[in-house]
Amino acid sequence: MxxxxxxxxxxxxxxxVEHLFWELSKALTIQxxxxKVIxxxxxxxxxxxxxxxxVEIYRVNCSNRFSFFIRSVPSIFKNIKKFDLVHTTTYTAAAPTWLVSRLRNKKSVLTFHEYWGDLWKQLPYLNFTQRFLYSSFERMVSYLPFSKIVAVSKFTQQRLIKAGVDQSKISMIYNGxxxxxxxxxxxxSFTSDVKTTKKSKTLDFIFVGRLGVxxxxxxxxxxxxxxxxxxxxxxxxLVIPTLPKKMYGQILNEINTxxxxxxxxxxxxxxQEELYKQIKRASFIVIPSYSEGFCFVAAEACALNVPVISSNCGALKEVVSGQYITMDTLTSEGLLNALMKAKQQEWQYKESVQFPLDKSVEQYVHLYKEMIDG
Incomplete structure (x- = not known):
């Protein structure tokens, strides 16, 4: 294919999102x-x-996803005719991909990682105009008639159905x-290094994630x-990227005060090796998200047998397993209570849940073949 x-x-x-498509594209290439990625x-x-x-990669000369909305169109239009189908993801890549796929009569897949809906009204670091524009854009993307839509968790699948997306078009495929x-x-040697490091610290907790609102x-x-x-x-x-620069600066300023x-x-x-070492060194990892469509960090921390403090929002209740503590409220007080419980080792336990990459790739291949042959 x-x-x-x-x-x-x-x-x-x-x-x-980037982790998902990097692993998926490599696995498909091996098969x-x-x-090709634009x-x-x-x-x-x-x-x-x-x-x-x-994996063949072509990078459009634009530094952010908003300009990609327009500047990607010529590249998509030029390349799409050589391929059996096109696969995109939320948010700004969705509209130009759908438009060109229609013009070129190609089948299209949209992966929806999460649908926030009214949550936009509660999120920090956004002003009124941003909340209105982003939520409106999200609704618009959900209305686009892609050939197929992939939800990366049961939570995301149910949110899309509630938002009015045609249930028959949705396939649920967990991230691998x-x-x-x-x-x-x-x-x-890695295990030995971790044990030595842990002995030297009383309590070291970690946050890993992108700078998302x-x-x-x-x-x-x-x-x-x-x-x-x-x-x-x-x-x-905190293991965080330096982009977007504005939010990174804002977070650093908050920390420094x-x-x-x-x-x-x-x-x-x-x-990846350094990241896993940092997670493994920690006494536990904290994931206080307002919502998660899947959460690779949670799945990987659980695979490393590192306890998790979780907001339990979105798909976290599907992904988190092993030792965990759930925040009783989605507030700083709720997280503080959870931190105190972690200090006292008041962990709960859930049987291990796994999301094998091979199974995810197999489901995507089946979906692609079904679309191409259909």
Missing amino acids: RILFVLEHFHPYIGG GHQI TTRFDKKLPQKECNEG VNYNSIEQLSTK SKGLDILLKASDTFLQKNPDATLT LPCVHQITVMHHLT
Whole structure:
């Protein structure tokens, strides 16, 4: 099969969406399928054209996803005729991909990671105009008549149905986690290094995620400030990207005003191995999101047997397993209570849940073949 992916961002950009399509495109290439990705050139140091692990990548000369909405059209139009179908994702890549697929009479797939709806009204770091425009754009994308829509969790599937999306067009395919990669990184020396590090710290908790308005960073920083002041031996590590620059600067400014700033470490641009080491070193990971369509970080932390403090919002109730604590309210007070429970080792337990990459790829291949043959 020949599959064209049109994506706002792609590897090495950091995020769950990018992680999904990087793993999927590599796996499809290994199976012998022809894969090409059209995406943004978010970093000018990246080549405009390259072939990475068999995946052909073309980067449109625009640094953000909003300009990609317009500037991607010529590239999609030029390339789509060579492929059996086109696969895109929410949000800004969806409309131009659908338009060109209609003009070129090609079948199209849209992966919907989550549908926020009224949640836009509650999210921090947004003004009234942004909330209105983003929520309106989300509704518009959900109305576009793609050939098929993929929801990455049962939660997202139900949200789309509630929003009025044709249920017969929706396929639920969980994001695939590369457990083999996680296991390979959990070597004997890696385990030894982790144990040594953990002994040297009383309590070290970690946050890993992109700088998204739904990630609960406002809740995290407020609760952590109170907790860290009460526990001077405890530390917080944030592994976050430096993009978007405006929000990154805002988060750094907030951290620097906290009395506990000396107990907080901010890290960026880690390799997958370095990231897993940081997660494994932590006493537990904190995921205080307002919503999650899936959450790779939660799935990977559980695979590494690291306890999770979770907001339990969105698909987190589907993904989190092993040792966990659920925030009783989606507030800084709710997270502070959860942190205190974690300190006292008051963990709950759920049987391990896994999302194998092979199964996810198999489901996508089945969907593609069904569309091409249909």
